[in-house]
Amino acid sequence: MLLQCLTLVTLGLGLVASSALPPLGYERRLLRSAFDKRTNDSTTKACPSTEAPATFAPKENIWAPISADDNLAVWNLLHDSASGLNLTLPDDAVLTNNYVSWIDTLHTNKSDAIPYLDGDGPAPPKYARAIIFEGGKEVPVSQEYMIGPLPVGPESTIEKLDYMYNGGMGGAVPFNGRYFDSQRSAATEPLIVLVMTELADITSALFQGAVYYGSSDERTNLSLTSGTPASYDGTQAFRNIMFRFPGPTTYMTPIDFFLLIDCTGTDSSLYFLKGIVTNERFFKTTEELRAAFEAGELGYDYDQTLDADWALVDYKPELGVRALEERFAPSSLELGGKRYKLDKERKYIEYMGWSFYLSFTRTLGIMFYDIKFKGERILYELSLQEATAQYGGFQPKAAGTVYHDTYYSLGTDMGVLVEGFDCPFGSTLWNVTYHEANTTVVNPEAICIFEADSGFPLSRHRTGGGDSEYGFQNLGTVKGAQLTVRAVATVGNYDYMFDYSFHVDGSLETIVRASGYLQSSFYFADQGKWGPRIQAGTQGSLHSHILTYKADFDIVNSSNSLEVSDLVVVNQTQPWFPELGSFAQMELNISTMTEEQQFNWTPNNQAMYCVINKNETNKWGQARGYRITPFSKSHLAVTRQHDNEPYANSVQNINMPFKPQQDFLKFFDGESIEQEDIVVWFNLGMHHFTRAEDVPVTLYTEAFSSITFSPQNFFDRAQDGDLRNRRWVVPNEEGELEYDAYGVELPTCEVTFEEPVDEILTVQET
Numbered sequence: 001m002l003l004q005c006l007t008l009v010t011l012g013l014g015l016v017a018s019s020a021l022p023p024l025g026y027e028r029r030l031l032r033s034a035f036d037k038r039t040n041d042s043t044t045k046a047c048p049s050t051e052a053p054a055t056f057a058p059k060e061n062i063w064a065p066i067s068a069d070d071n072l073a074v075w076n077l078l079h080d081s082a083s084g085l086n087l088t089l090p091d092d093a094v095l096t097n098n099y100v101s102w103i104d105t106l107h108t109n110k111s112d113a114i115p116y117l118d119g120d121g122p123a124p125p126k127y128a129r130a131i132i133f134e135g136g137k138e139v140p141v142s143q144e145y146m147i148g149p150l151p152v153g154p155e156s157t158i159e160k161l162d163y164m165y166n167g168g169m170g171g172a173v174p175f176n177g178r179y180f181d182s183q184r185s186a187a188t189e190p191l192i193v194l195v196m197t198e199l200a201d202i203t204s205a206l207f208q209g210a211v212y213y214g215s216s217d218e219r220t221n222l223s224l225t226s227g228t229p230a231s232y233d234g235t236q237a238f239r240n241i242m243f244r245f246p247g248p249t250t251y252m253t254p255i256d257f258f259l260l261i262d263c264t265g266t267d268s269s270l271y272f273l274k275g276i277v278t279n280e281r282f283f284k285t286t287e288e289l290r291a292a293f294e295a296g297e298l299g300y301d302y303d304q305t306l307d308a309d310w311a312l313v314d315y316k317p318e319l320g321v322r323a324l325e326e327r328f329a330p331s332s333l334e335l336g337g338k339r340y341k342l343d344k345e346r347k348y349i350e351y352m353g354w355s356f357y358l359s360f361t362r363t364l365g366i367m368f369y370d371i372k373f374k375g376e377r378i379l380y381e382l383s384l385q386e387a388t389a390q391y392g393g394f395q396p397k398a399a400g401t402v403y404h405d406t407y408y409s410l411g412t413d414m415g416v417l418v419e420g421f422d423c424p425f426g427s428t429l430w431n432v433t434y435h436e437a438n439t440t441v442v443n444p445e446a447i448c449i450f451e452a453d454s455g456f457p458l459s460r461h462r463t464g465g466g467d468s469e470y471g472f473q474n475l476g477t478v479k480g481a482q483l484t485v486r487a488v489a490t491v492g493n494y495d496y497m498f499d500y501s502f503h504v505d506g507s508l509e510t511i512v513r514a515s516g517y518l519q520s521s522f523y524f525a526d527q528g529k530w531g532p533r534i535q536a537g538t539q540g541s542l543h544s545h546i547l548t549y550k551a552d553f554d555i556v557n558s559s560n561s562l563e564v565s566d567l568v569v570v571n572q573t574q575p576w577f578p579e580l581g582s583f584a585q586m587e588l589n590i591s592t593m594t595e596e597q598q599f600n601w602t603p604n605n606q607a608m609y610c611v612i613n614k615n616e617t618n619k620w621g622q623a624r625g626y627r628i629t630p631f632s633k634s635h636l637a638v639t640r641q642h643d644n645e646p647y648a649n650s651v652q653n654i655n656m657p658f659k660p661q662q663d664f665l666k667f668f669d670g671e672s673i674e675q676e677d678i679v680v681w682f683n684l685g686m687h688h689f690t691r692a693e694d695v696p697v698t699l700y701t702e703a704f705s706s707i708t709f710s711p712q713n714f715f716d717r718a719q720d721g722d723l724r725n726r727r728w729v730v731p732n733e734e735g736e737l738e739y740d741a742y743g744v745e746l747p748t749c750e751v752t753f754e755e756p757v758d759e760i761l762t763v764q765e766t
């Protein structure tokens, strides 16, 4: 009967495969409507329900994003002439106006949140934050404000949001360091058009007829891009412009032509050309370039491809046929029904002893608060802080690029997920919402929540002996499963997949994976040290991804320490081994970190790092804690929690690397971290040694990194004894195996079709 369930699913998918363009969610609807047609007679049980059971969060979600109404009210308050901000609407704005860049949620201070969570008081007030570009000021700046309390009322104020920035200018950033928005791009366009028009005959001759007369000129068949930083300390601004062939795979079809322009200040008539790079040479002026061109010194042995489809992530039959590949791949199904509960309103989730609240901001994406296991707090907050990509190369774009994806509002790039492929069938899909000007944008189905089989048991043991032919007395095995919350942010070329997996044993895994297009460079045979050739004219540019996270541990409460258990080899003597004399043995050298610091994993993982609470011991007298276990490359830092140190980075830091608005290093001011409220900051990352297999896109199988927090003497024993999803197998007197399923049998169900199965198959083929 189970088979029928599975047959149905397979049929459903077959149907989709045969239709040209099934709408998103089609397969899910098919699955659900089929399940709904189930019968319920005495011989069958119900098929799994497709909705998660509801629960009710114990507290308000005080970290929830501000509502559409709040955003509109804040927008109107800022634009009211009484605010004194003298704002222009962004669509009408030029560099010398004041206008709103974005409005987002300002997170509640922990010192206000904890009394609410653990006490009976009212919820702390909510606030919004807004970045306003103040190009109309005497000294033009970008200034961030905090607006609240919300909802907007007579008590609400607009104040400078300075308290969380330690760079000396509070929430202000000089004009040159501010976000490079469309208004700034537009201001540089006339200079670019002037230079590129003058050089059109040269670009046309060198690059298959390609020219740039302006982004909206119909003769133009080059696209341009420039990265960050666009300033070093806010006293200057520049663009290192790279040109590419446009099209759906433009990231992979760069050409060898770069303009370096200075665009300091709000007066675009002062912007000037710093030089041109092509053919591995630097030309200070257009005249120098023209002289080299006319002397026949410029040219290539090969061209960039004009095929816009070669790197699309679609089916490429020319790669061959694999046996049985026409069959649908294995899929995870929740046969017993959903085992997690949701408070959809408050974005609160409960699963197998875990509970937590979900939050979201436009800059940081999904965030987690008040993570508890079996009723005890493990983490106050777990959130991404920054997604950095640092490039290397011999051309100005690659050599001069560091991306901070929070600058590009990474959260707004979290987009729709394809059920059954990006996330398992039956996943709960949640929308992401953020605000643009006075409107609220919904990215539908951008977060998925699912429980899946781990693919291996959580634990098992077979006790040998006994008389049966199986040769054991008993065998115990426990099913492994975890709940994952996932979102994928497509920040331009890259598709970062962020997973947070809550395991049934109380461990919590943070994983990041990267796919999407390489940011590539034009290929030169003598520049192999910055990456391999991946197409006739394309080099995959060498780069590293660094994903920084914040883990604000509260092991039971916020009096925590970081314990280091170092594996050391020590010479010792023992009276019971007189023949050995002095012999070497390993032992643990256990210490507690006393001061805030940044540190690296020890080579060969020879030290274990645990956040412990010395005031809480388990039954065996061990301090209760959570271990931090690395995978891949990651680095750590530990600081005291402060309300004015909520984030590791500022979204506008990228253009201020020499004079940061927010300097993470200043967090390390020698404060004690013993039995204090400590925050662990950690990096996940991958050095991307680019390869031909990054075409069409980087593969999630290779580009990933993760970290696990797991109980370390937090309990008195492993938290698998209370799981009934297990089998206890004992041979009986006849030598047959008897299974104890603890009442959790493989669910079975029966589905009847309104039409005979044959007819469905016919429908499928037409």
Ligand SMILES: *[C@@H]1O[C@H](CO)[C@@H](O)[C@H](O)[C@H]1NC(C)=O
Pocket (backbone or CB within 6 Å): 040, 041, 042, 046
């Ligand atoms: C199916 O039938 C059983 C027993 O007859 C009953 O307990 C159960 O509630 C029914 N389920 C549904 C979904 O109708």
Ligand SMILES: *[C@@H]1O[C@H](CO)[C@@H](O)[C@H](O)[C@H]1NC(C)=O
Pocket (backbone or CB within 6 Å): 086, 088, 096, 097, 098, 136
């Ligand atoms: C308001 O801003 C505009 C620029 O957008 C500026 O010209 C004008 O002087 C400002 N008014 C005041 C009162 O500051």
Ligand SMILES: *[C@@H]1O[C@H](CO)[C@@H](O)[C@H](O)[C@H]1NC(C)=O
Pocket (backbone or CB within 6 Å): 207, 208, 209, 210, 211, 219, 221, 245, 306
């Ligand atoms: C650019 O456009 C010109 C004029 O239409 C055409 O001759 C040339 O082939 C195009 N080049 C590229 C690279 O698209």
Ligand SMILES: *[C@@H]1O[C@H](CO)[C@@H](O)[C@H](O)[C@H]1NC(C)=O
Pocket (backbone or CB within 6 Å): 072, 089, 438, 439
């Ligand atoms: C939002 O602002 C635009 C002007 O930019 C205005 O036309 C529109 O009515 C506003 N919408 C609301 C809901 O206030």
Ligand SMILES: *[C@@H]1O[C@H](CO)[C@@H](O)[C@H](O)[C@H]1NC(C)=O
Pocket (backbone or CB within 6 Å): 431, 442, 443, 444, 445
């Ligand atoms: C999610 O977004 C879709 C499309 O905008 C909308 O129809 C749906 O009601 C939203 N769901 C929730 C729970 O807000």
Ligand SMILES: *[C@@H]1O[C@H](CO)[C@@H](O)[C@H](O)[C@H]1NC(C)=O
Pocket (backbone or CB within 6 Å): 557, 558, 559, 615, 616
């Ligand atoms: C944490 O609990 C211990 C007792 O177990 C207490 O001494 C300590 O003050 C508490 N810390 C905080 C921050 O509440």
Ligand SMILES: *[C@@H]1O[C@H](CO)[C@@H](O)[C@H](O)[C@H]1NC(C)=O
Pocket (backbone or CB within 6 Å): 569, 570, 571, 582, 584
């Ligand atoms: C142990 O003693 C041996 C011989 O005395 C010496 O070579 C070795 O370095 C010592 N090892 C450690 C870990 O101190």
Ligand SMILES: *[C@@H]1O[C@H](CO)[C@@H](O)[C@H](O)[C@H]1NC(C)=O
Pocket (backbone or CB within 6 Å): 568, 570, 589, 590, 591
């Ligand atoms: C143990 O660690 C301390 C520093 O925390 C160090 O001084 C000491 O040498 C270490 N002991 C051994 C045997 O490595």
Ligand SMILES: *[C@@H]1O[C@H](CO)[C@@H](O)[C@H](O)[C@H]1NC(C)=O
Pocket (backbone or CB within 6 Å): 614, 615, 675
């Ligand atoms: C907490 O631990 C410290 C030592 O680590 C001890 O001095 C203090 O008495 C403990 N407090 C409680 C309430 O257990």
Ligand SMILES: *[C@@H]1O[C@H](CO)[C@@H](O)[C@H](O)[C@H]1NC(C)=O
Pocket (backbone or CB within 6 Å): 106, 107, 108, 109, 127, 163, 643, 644
């Ligand atoms: C958070 O705490 C800081 C002090 O560290 C204070 O300046 C700020 O106003 C508080 N923010 C909110 C939203 O209450």
Ligand SMILES: [Cu+2]
Pocket (backbone or CB within 6 Å): 514, 543, 545, 688, 698, 703
């Ligand atoms: Cu990469």
